Amino acid sequence: MIKVAMTNVYVDDVARAHAFYTEVLGFETRVHMDLGNDTLFVTVGAPQGAQPDLQLLLEPGQGPVAEPYRRAVYEAGLPCIVFSVDDLAAEYARLTGLGVRFAHEPQEQGPVLAAVLDDTVGNLVQLVQPRG
Incomplete structure (x- = not known):
């Protein structure tokens, strides 16, 4: 069986992304390696072993491919990744209380309740959150 092991999110600052994804969103650090020349290799994952094999690579978003892609996706208002939550209203309240900016508040979108936030990077x- 083929399973997803890692996916990536291009970010404009890996250290800031690491702080946001762990301290604000609540992910755990899985790998944090300094590769030299101000280059970090950082992965995060769901806390408490919820998805022990799945990692999110916080990948530098500079360069001739990543930067235009990341900018175009952001400017089009498209999320680069989707995370599931058990209680969207509670997460929305928690995150707005921490100063997170949302592009749109929780709303019904077909079979889910959905909200979109800016990850600051x-x-x-x-x-x-699945409905029903």
Whole structure:
């Protein structure tokens, strides 16, 4: 069986992204390696082993491919990744209390409730909660 092991999000600052994704969103650090020349290799994952094999690579978003892609996706208002939550209303309240800016508040979108936040490092991120 093929399973997703890692996916990436291009970010404009890996250290700031690491802080946001761990301290604000609540992910755990899985790998944090200094590769030299101000280059970090950082992955995060869901806390408490919820998805122990799945990692999110916080990948530098500079360069001739990543930067135009990341900017175009952001300017189009598209989330670069979707995370599920058990209680969207509670997460929305918690995150807005921490100063997180949302591009749109929780709303019904077909089979889910969804909200979109700005991750402060160049991306929009969607949070979804299944309805019913």
